[in-house]
Amino acid sequence: MALTEDELKTLSYEPDAAGHFGDYGGRYVSETLMAALSDLDQNYQMLKQDAEFQRQFDSDLANFVGRPSPLYFAERWTNQIGGAQIYFKREDLNHTGAHKVNNTIGQALLAKYSGKPRVIAETGAGQHGVASATVAARLGLECVVYMGADDVERQSPNVYRMKLLGAQVIPVDSGSRTLKDALSEAMRDWVTNVDSTFYIIGTVAGPAPYPQLVRDFNAVVGREVKWQSKEIFGKYPDALVACVGGGSNAIGLFYPFLRDTEVQIYGVEAAGRGLSTPEHAAPLCAGRPGVLHGSKTYLMDNADGQISHTHSVSAGLDYPGVGPEHAYLKDIGRAQYVGATDADALAAFHEVSRVEGIIPALETAHALAYTKELAASMRPDQTVVVNMSGRGDKDIFTVAKMEGISLT
Numbered sequence: 001m002a003l004t005e006d007e008l009k010t011l012s013y014e015p016d017a018a019g020h021f022g023d024y025g026g027r028y029v030s031e032t033l034m035a036a037l038s039d040l041d042q043n044y045q046m047l048k049q050d051a052e053f054q055r056q057f058d059s060d061l062a063n064f065v066g067r068p069s070p071l072y073f074a075e076r077w078t079n080q081i082g083g084a085q086i087y088f089k090r091e092d093l094n095h096t097g098a099h100k101v102n103n104t105i106g107q108a109l110l111a112k113y114s115g116k117p118r119v120i121a122e123t124g125a126g127q128h129g130v131a132s133a134t135v136a137a138r139l140g141l142e143c144v145v146y147m148g149a150d151d152v153e154r155q156s157p158n159v160y161r162m163k164l165l166g167a168q169v170i171p172v173d174s175g176s177r178t179l180k181d182a183l184s185e186a187m188r189d190w191v192t193n194v195d196s197t198f199y200i201i202g203t204v205a206g207p208a209p210y211p212q213l214v215r216d217f218n219a220v221v222g223r224e225v226k227w228q229s230k231e232i233f234g235k236y237p238d239a240l241v242a243c244v245g246g247g248s249n250a251i252g253l254f255y256p257f258l259r260d261t262e263v264q265i266y267g268v269e270a271a272g273r274g275l276s277t278p279e280h281a282a283p284l285c286a287g288r289p290g291v292l293h294g295s296k297t298y299l300m301d302n303a304d305g306q307i308s309h310t311h312s313v314s315a316g317l318d319y320p321g322v323g324p325e326h327a328y329l330k331d332i333g334r335a336q337y338v339g340a341t342d343a344d345a346l347a348a349f350h351e352v353s354r355v356e357g358i359i360p361a362l363e364t365a366h367a368l369a370y371t372k373e374l375a376a377s378m379r380p381d382q383t384v385v386v387n388m389s390g391r392g393d394k395d396i397f398t399v400a401k402m403e404g405i406s407l408t
């Protein structure tokens with residue numbers, strides 16, 4: 001299935017009219033949702049061309065999110081490793097501390113321009129819930145966030161943040177009381193209230209057109225890297241690295257570079273306790289194609305087709321599927337997908353904190369772990385850009401606990 005370099009240079013990289021990236025993507029949903037999704041698609045394709053919509057989006061990225069985010073030379077880390085020059089794309093400096101706000105602000109604007117006064121979201125660890133509550137407050141939209149009852153207990157600071165921002169958090173008591181039950185409940189809400197309600201999805205997964213629109217909103221990251229790298233070191237980077245949960249921060253960096261085939265692209269999945277164990281969350285490295293959450297993609301399941309239990313030290317990467325565009329990029333050979341274990345990520349978390357004065361999110365630490373290995377294998381006249389997808393303040397309790405330190 002791998003394409004030649006000439007083919008990769010000229011591909012459109014756009015989904016077809018039914019939202020397929022090659023064999024992947026599409027809309028595997030009920031009739032009711034089918035109508036809602038095709039409405040959304042029509043609206044999106046129209047607003048994408050709308051100058052006023054784009055102006056408002058750009059203005060919010062500048063003034064609310066704080067873009068452009070810097071492309072920062074990690075000089076001490078580069079010298080310590082002794083290979084390629086390493087640059088961090090500083091999404092951790094965005095308002096709310098991660099890349100997620102880029103696409104939630106875009107989706108909230110879509111809601112507003114589509115005449116929907118109410119937005120809903122589902123959240124596991126709470127990061128996407130907080131990002132959604134933030135942009136709903138910004139635009140004066142009612143916001144309801146579904147969250148598994150166990151997650152509500154485990155993530156009380158994020159629950160409180162959402163409430164401070166004016167959102168209603170609904171604990172979901174059914175099933176395993178975690179993310180997948182929250183997701184079913186959010187779907188049910190959307191089907192019932194589709195006339196008034198916009199469903200904000202947190203990554204490039206789900207049925208079409210979500211993978212495309214979330215990608216387009218996050219692509220500001222890669223577009224900035226294009227001019228910043230020219231300005232700072234006079235050429236495009238030799239390699240790009242980003243962690244992959246659902247894949248939104250990764251595709252945001254990769255997408256503008258897809259036709260620039262001299263740029264190598266690496267997505268880093270959570271290898272948990274190792275890819276040879278069942279304790280990981282790396283569907284592209286160790287899963288197989290199937291249908292999950294309304295689209296065809298790589299996923300982790302057992303021999304009977306039951307979705308597997310996944311594991312990662314970072315909540316944001318702990319997902320059994322991945323965005324369909326990544327499945328496509330893997331098969332055609334445009335991007336390579338690799339794993340970083342919990343232990344590798346923790347080591348990189350500590351090293352970058354001490355050497356660069358930046359505490360990265362545990363998700364990001366997976367990308368950093370692979371960057372270290374990659375940069376060491378490259379020449380000093382080459383450059384690597386790694387997406388610093390978020391800051392690690394949210395993770396210090398997890399790290400302290402793993403090291404037997406009580407922060408009370």
Ligand SMILES: *Cc1c(COP(=O)(O)O)cnc(C)c1O
Binds near residue numbers: 098099204250390391
């Ligand atoms: C949510 C999150 C991720 C994973 O989501 P993607 O859609 O794969 O980008 C990665 N990094 C941070 C900091 C996050 O909050």
